[in-house]
Amino acid sequence: xxxxxxxxxxxxxxxxxxxxxxxxxxxxxxxxxxxxxxxxxxxxxxxxxxxxxxxxxxxxxxxxxxxxxxxxxxxxxxxxxxxxxxxxxxxxxxxxxx
Numbered sequence: 001x002x003x004x005x006x007x008x009x010x011x012x013x014x015x016x017x018x019x020x021x022x023x024x025x026x027x028x029x030x031x032x033x034x035x036x037x038x039x040x041x042x043x044x045x046x047x048x049x050x051x052x053x054x055x056x057x058x059x060x061x062x063x064x065x066x067x068x069x070x071x072x073x074x075x076x077x078x079x080x081x082x083x084x085x086x087x088x089x090x091x092x093x094x095x096x097x098x
Contacts (some may be wrong), residue, residue, distance in 0.1 A: 061095035 001009075035041035 061092055 032041065036043050
């Protein structure tokens with residue numbers, strides 16, 4: 001990055017501090033009512049009619065993780081516990097689409 005880019009980044013960072021402070025001073029209830037009225041946020045008093053996506057996504061991640069690990073076991077690979085943890089972490093990230 002050039003010096004100008006660094007300066008802009010630092011200035012924006014310092015400028016975000018007072019804005020963050022002001023946003024934290026806004027009470028939650030009026031902001032929630034406004035967001036619900038503008039349909040930016042779902043109404044928490046209405047119960048959902050479908051299952052959340054996170055549950056379905058977790059099942060898909062578990063399926064991918066199990067199938068990859070089972071393939072390694074079938075191939076006769078012996079992994080130390082640390083490598084098993086790293087492998088599971090990487091496969092979770094890949095499955096989640098990050």
